[in-house]
Amino acid sequence: MIRESQDVIVKTLARLLVPFIVIYALYVVMHGHHSPGGGFQGGVILAASFVLLAISQGLDKIRQRLSEKTAGILSSLGVLIYAGIGLLCLLLGGKYLDYGKLSKLLPVEPAQARSLGILGVEIGVALAVMAVMCLIVFTIFSFDEDSGGDE
Amino acid sequence: MNDFVLGHYNYWMFIGLMMIGFYAMMAKKNLIKKIIGMNIFQSAIILFYISTSAKRGGVSVPILEHAAGGHGSHGVDVAHYANPLPHVLMLTAIVVMVATLGVAVAVTLLIYKRYKTIEEDEILMKIKEGSSAPKELVDVRSQKDSIKLRTNIEYRTRNVEL
Amino acid sequence: MIIPFDIILILFIFICAIAAITVKDLLSAVMILGAYSFFMCLLWTQMAAVDVAFTEASVSASIGTVLLIGAVYKTKRRSKD
Amino acid sequence: MEVTLLVEATENAFRILGDARKHAEGIIDSALELTSEETRHHEAKRIQEIFTGAQKRKTAFQNFIGTAVILYAFWVLLSGQFDAFHLTLGAICCIVVAYLYHDLLFANTRVGDMRVVAWRFITYIPWLMVQILMSNLHVASLVLRRKMPINPQVLTFKTKLETDISCVALANSITLTPGTITMDIRDGVFYVHALSKKVADELQTGAMEDRVAHIFMEADHLYVQDVLDAANIYAALRT
Amino acid sequence: MKIFSLISAVVVGVALIYGTMDMPEWGDPNSPASTHVSPYYLEHSIEHAATPNVVTTVLADYRGYDTLGETTVIFTAGIAVVLLLRKRRKTGGEDDE
Numbered sequence: 001m002i003r004e005s006q007d008v009i010v011k012t013l014a015r016l017l018v019p020f021i022v023i024y025a026l027y028v029v030m031h032g033h034h035s036p037g038g039g040f041q042g043g044v045i046l047a048a049s050f051v052l053l054a055i056s057q058g059l060d061k062i063r064q065r066l067s068e069k070t071a072g073i074l075s076s077l078g079v080l081i082y083a084g085i086g087l088l089c090l091l092l093g094g095k096y097l098d099y100g101k102l103s104k105l106l107p108v109e110p111a112q113a114r115s116l117g118i119l120g121v122e123i124g125v126a127l128a129v130m131a132v133m134c135l136i137v138f139t140i141f142s143f144d145e146d147s148g149g150d151e
Numbered sequence: 152m153n154d155f156v157l158g159h160y161n162y163w164m165f166i167g168l169m170m171i172g173f174y175a176m177m178a179k180k181n182l183i184k185k186i187i188g189m190n191i192f193q194s195a196i197i198l199f200y201i202s203t204s205a206k207r208g209g210v211s212v213p214i215l216e217h218a219a220g221g222h223g224s225h226g227v228d229v230a231h232y233a234n235p236l237p238h239v240l241m242l243t244a245i246v247v248m249v250a251t252l253g254v255a256v257a258v259t260l261l262i263y264k265r266y267k268t269i270e271e272d273e274i275l276m277k278i279k280e281g282s283s284a285p286k287e288l289v290d291v292r293s294q295k296d297s298i299k300l301r302t303n304i305e306y307r308t309r310n311v312e313l
Numbered sequence: 314m315i316i317p318f319d320i321i322l323i324l325f326i327f328i329c330a331i332a333a334i335t336v337k338d339l340l341s342a343v344m345i346l347g348a349y350s351f352f353m354c355l356l357w358t359q360m361a362a363v364d365v366a367f368t369e370a371s372v373s374a375s376i377g378t379v380l381l382i383g384a385v386y387k388t389k390r391r392s393k394d
Numbered sequence: 395m396e397v398t399l400l401v402e403a404t405e406n407a408f409r410i411l412g413d414a415r416k417h418a419e420g421i422i423d424s425a426l427e428l429t430s431e432e433t434r435h436h437e438a439k440r441i442q443e444i445f446t447g448a449q450k451r452k453t454a455f456q457n458f459i460g461t462a463v464i465l466y467a468f469w470v471l472l473s474g475q476f477d478a479f480h481l482t483l484g485a486i487c488c489i490v491v492a493y494l495y496h497d498l499l500f501a502n503t504r505v506g507d508m509r510v511v512a513w514r515f516i517t518y519i520p521w522l523m524v525q526i527l528m529s530n531l532h533v534a535s536l537v538l539r540r541k542m543p544i545n546p547q548v549l550t551f552k553t554k555l556e557t558d559i560s561c562v563a564l565a566n567s568i569t570l571t572p573g574t575i576t577m578d579i580r581d582g583v584f585y586v587h588a589l590s591k592k593v594a595d596e597l598q599t600g601a602m603e604d605r606v607a608h609i610f611m612e613a614d615h616l617y618v619q620d621v622l623d624a625a626n627i628y629a630a631l632r633t
Numbered sequence: 634m635k636i637f638s639l640i641s642a643v644v645v646g647v648a649l650i651y652g653t654m655d656m657p658e659w660g661d662p663n664s665p666a667s668t669h670v671s672p673y674y675l676e677h678s679i680e681h682a683a684t685p686n687v688v689t690t691v692l693a694d695y696r697g698y699d700t701l702g703e704t705t706v707i708f709t710a711g712i713a714v715v716l717l718l719r720k721r722r723k724t725g726g727e728d729d730e
Contacts, residue, residue, distance in 0.1 A: 008579050012562040019495045023465050026487040027472045033684045034475070035214070036363040038692065040246045044371045051379055065494070072715070079708050082701055097697035099682075114682040118693040121700070125693075128704050129246065132711035133376050136253040139718045140383040143260050158658035164323055166653070168330055170646040175334040178638035181392040183339050183384055187346050190377065191330050194353055197365070205360040206667065207660030212363045213687040215679060227679075229672040230662050233361040235687040236671045239696060242688070243703040245368045249377050250710035256384040257717045263388040270393055364688040 002141055004058035014056030021049040029126045033115060039125025046126065047133035059142060068138060071131040078128025085120050161202035168195035182259045182269040186252065193248045197241045204234040213238065319359060325352045339392050343381040350374035399608065411624065418625045457500045460508070462492035464499070514609040521605065526571055529593060533572045536590055545590050552583050553603060560610040567602055 005011055029042030054062045086097040094101030099117025100110040108116065156163075172195055175188025213235040215227060259269060266274050329349035336342045350373045357366040469484040470476075500508075536544055555561050565576040568586055573593040578585045588594035657664035678690045692700055 006580075008558050009562050009565055009576075012558045015498045016559075019461060019465055019491055019499055020468055022491050022495065023468055023487065024472065026491070027469060030480070030483050030487070031473065031475075032689045033686055035686065036212075036367045036688075038242075038364070038689055040242065041367050041371045044246075044249075044376055048371070048375050048379075051376075068715075068719075072711075075708055075711055079704055082704055086697070086701065097694075097701070099694065111679075111681060111683040114694055115684050118682065118684060118689060121693045121697065122689075125700065125704055128708055132250075132707050135711045136257075136714045137376070137379055137383065139715055140253075140256060140260065140380060140387070143387055143718050144264075159653060159656065161659045162650075162653040162656060164326075166646050166649045167327065169649070170642045171327075171330045171334065173645060174638055174642040177641065178394075178635045179334060180394050181339070183381065183388070184334060184342065184392060184394070186381070186384075187333055187342055190346060190373075191333065191349070194350070194369075194373075198353065198356070201357055201360055201362050201365055202659060203657075203664065203666045204362060205660050206662045208662075210361050212361045213675065214363075215675070215685040215687065227676050229675050232675055232687070234667045234671045235674055235691055237666065238362050238365050238688050239691045239699075241362075241365050242368050242692065243700060245365065245372055247703060247706055249372050249380070250707045252377055253380055253714050254710050254717075256380050257714045259384055260387050261717060269388050364686075 002054050002059045004061070005056050011056050014052050018049050018053055021052070022046060025049065025126075029122055030119070032122050033118065039122035040129055042122075043126035043129030044133060046130040047137070050130075050134050051137055054138070054141075059138065062138075066134060068135060071135045071138070073131075075128050075131035075135065078124045078126070078131065081124030081127065082121055085117060085124070089117075161205075162199070165195050165199040165202065168192075168198065171195075180271040182262065182271065185271075186255050186259065189255070190248070190252065193244070197244055197248075200237045200241050200244075204237040206230065206233055315359075319356075322352055322356050322359065326356065337392050337394070339385045339390050340382070342392075343378060343385060346381070347374050347378040350377070414625050415628065418628060454496060458492050458496040461496050461499045462488050465491055511610060518605060518609050522567055522570070525602070529572050529574075529596075532592060533589060536573075543590070546587065547591075547594060548577070548585060548587050549594055549598070550583055550585050551598070555582075555603065555607055555610075557610060560606055563609065564603060564606045567606065568597065 005014075025042045025045035027042075028037035028045060029039060032038035032042075050062060050066060053065070085099070085102075088105075089098045089101045090096050092101040092104050099114040101113075102117050103110045103113035106113055106116060169192055172188045172190075172192030176185050176192065179185055179188060210233050211231055213232045215232070262274065263269050266277050268274060268277070326349060329345050329352060333342050333345040333349055336345060350369055354366045354369040354374065357363075357369065465488040466484060469488055470481075473480055473484060536542065553561065553564065555564060561579055561582075565579055565584065568574050568576045568584075571593075573589040574597055575587045576584060577587055586597060588597065657666075661667075674687055674691050674695060678684060678687045682690045682694050684690045684694075
């Protein structure tokens with residue numbers, strides 16, 4: 001169980017830094033085409049922002065932002081986005097995960113459609129990784145209190 | 152000979168790190184030390200794969216220049232970029248590494264909760280004694296047979312803990 | 314590529330790996346493992362694998378360290394060997 | 395410098411005092427017309443609200459807009475690609491993040507002073523640089539001497555700063571300056587480790603603290619408190 | 634026990650060193666790993682997917698199945714950790730305590 005930090009410096013600087021960390025993580029996810037990065041890295045940086053908030057504000061406050069139930073839903077939603085894009089390509093007449101066929105839906109040529117498909121897949125991966133990493137960290141850090149509390 | 156040693160130095164590195172990790176996984180009694188050894192082992196394997204992708208002589212990262220310049224597949228000089236395939240394989244391997252690390256830590260926490268120690272020899276001793284198990288959990292029939300007792304306790308433990 | 318830099322990095326990597334498995338304080342061992350991950354990440358940048366280096370820096374050195382710190386925090390800090 | 399600051403602050407104070415007096419008179423006059431105790435109590439509350447208006451927190455929507463704008467600037471700085479697709483992506487991301495985290499960036503700030511704070515902070519940085527340079531030279535001269543005449547000590551002082559952010563700015567300024575390190579802040583008391591007598595004395599003069607207070611308008615805040623007290627006394631005298 | 638571990642680690646290391654005798658040298662541009670499929674990826678990445686970062690293209694497009702399975706592995710790991718560590722609150726009841 002992580003309690004709220006008593007140190008005013010840690011609290012204030014975490015409060016100021018977290019929105020920028022989140023924006024940086026989203027930048028990493030969205031610009032995976034042009035620079036190093038992608039779903040895995042961005043998702044893990046997002047999870048790290050939640051860990052920083054948990055260190056500074058305590059785990060209970062973080063549960064109001066991202067409860068474990070929401071994290072579970074988000075992780076399965078991420079995998080579902082990935083598989084769903086693949087299935088969409090299947091329905092549009094291509095092979096599974098053949099994003100070129102998305103150009104029937106979107107007003108772009110097939111190469112651009114593949115690029116957009118990659119972006120959607122990366123977002124799904126980022127959601128899944130973020131939720132799973134948060135879930136693992138929160139579960140491990142609240143282990144004793146969770147299971148030993150009412151015995 | 153000198154050429155051989157210098158030309159293969161990535162393999163020596165990977166073998167050395169792998170031996171360190173392997174030794175830690177086998178010889179160290181502490182479970183967290185074992186997890187650390189596993190981590191080093193995995194990084195060594197990843198290092199091996201990445202080093203096969205490197206090319207001599209000023210290669211660039213596998214991000215193509217003149218990105219927006221249309222369909223210029225002819226302008227790409229393959230020898231000028233590092234091999235992207237091992238990068239992809241190892242990128243996924245790193246994330247799987249952390250996932251396995253999470254599961255390993257979870258199992259370690261369960262073991263600690265059950266036996267109050269993370270030293271392997273003490274755990275084995277406690278399993279042999281059967282002393283740490285609460286009385287009602289130990290099946291009376293298999294008191295004498297320690298192997299049976301052990302499986303039984305583990306089975307019971309799973310029942311209780313999970 | 315740059316041989317002296319490579320040699321220094323390899324030296325640090327080996328020192329960190331050996332220290333991580335010999336130190337008896339588990340928290341120190343975990344932190345040394347984080348340092349090991351960062352040196353590894355530098356080495357991979359040296360080998361033009363920026364994506365892998367970025368992944369290692371964000372995944373293994375941050376979340377892995379957090380997970381291991383959680384394990385040490387929930388169990389014992391001292392190790393017998 | 396100090397004198398001009400003082401004059402400026404005093405002028406501000408007098409202006410605020412005048413405004414406050416006008417408000418107070420109007421409200422109290424209207425309150426006197428309504429004789430019931432209930433309404434008088436209500437009017438007293440309104441006086442309080444007017445005087446504390448300068449310290450009123452920003453609303454959630456203002457926070458949201460401010461956070462989104464700052465984050466979007468950060469996004470453009472990172473991205474460096476100015477086609478419509480990436481800019482739209484950035485806008486969507488910034489709006490989502492600002493919606494989720496609008497309570498983090500602007501906690502404990504007062505209405506309408508962000509620009510002033512930013513400007514004063516920018517002008518504070520060169521001064522801090524000069525301080526850092528000076529104490530760098532001092533510490534270097536200390537440790538390069540053969541006898542190393544250092545005199546480590548821990549000094550504690552109570553700060554007059556009130557908000558978290560100004561405490562953090564002061565603590566980090568102290569830590570950035572070589573020779574002094576903030577070890578802890580507990581209930582407004584700073585525990586600072588100083589390397590020698592000279593840096594400790596410099597810190598004790600409180601110049602840095604005054605400047606940080608000036609940045610975050612803590613001094614103005616004190617004047618508002620004074621005006622509030624004066625108005626209370628005035629109201630008490632009138633009734 | 635420690636001696637045994639050390640010996641086996643060294644034996645494995647020697648076996649690996651014997652195995653690396655035939656491996657290509659470090660940074661050989663004509664090694665088998667660099668000549669088989671990766672030139673295709675490098676040459677056609679922009680043409681097929683309009684993405685300069687070849688690693689992203691291979692990760693999410695050419696080898697999308699791989700990444701899908703890998704995301705599933707992470708998801709499974711998360712579920713495994715939660716199932717291992719979280720206590721059941723509603724079901725079970727008495728015989729759990």
